[in-house]
Amino acid sequence: MPLQKDPEGVETRHLLQAVDFSRCSVLEIGCGDGRLTWRYAPFTQRIMAIDTDASALQQALKTCHPKIKKKTTFVCADSINLPFRYGIFDIAILSWSF
């Protein structure tokens, strides 16, 4: 069996208990291959997911569920030079800066 990360869903439970994602526009900084993104995406309105790792983003695009793909945009960008207008997101997730 390949490596499993949090099959118990503890992270998801804590995140969804702490944050109300409904009707929100989310910026996820450091999305990687989308592992965390899939956890909250069903509950939110729109997602902009960024990472500097192009190959991880490719993986995210490959494995993204069609329903989530409709509301998610993956962008290769860094958090210092965000290519977005100020104030367009309701929630920013600093994801696993590690």
Add this chain to the structure above:
Amino acid sequence: MIDLRPIAASWPIEVVMGEKIIQVGCVTDLPAGPEGDLAAENAIEKANRLGWFTLRGTWIFPFHYWWDSIEEMTEYVKEKWADFAVIKPKVIKTARYVIRETKSTHRVRMRLKMLLSCWQKNR
């Protein structure tokens, strides 16, 4: 703003055999630490100090990485986390001993410590 990340903190390594869980040691944090961890701490501290955000809540919880063998775990740490963590030979030896002695179906896991902080932007 949601700050969600692991905290480097000598994460326990466990051999899991059904209901039985045996801790065989811990990951050793290297002095440098993960570069991103320090940068994240500094950034959050600055945002708080400048009054940009107010802390709404903090949670700490475990996050498990699971492998089929201690060898797979060791290889992963060597390949992905070499900058800030290492599994010492003594821990690997202990894990192998436990697995050999119990002669039972097993998996190995690492218990990371996760930090989740929620911050409200100040107007």
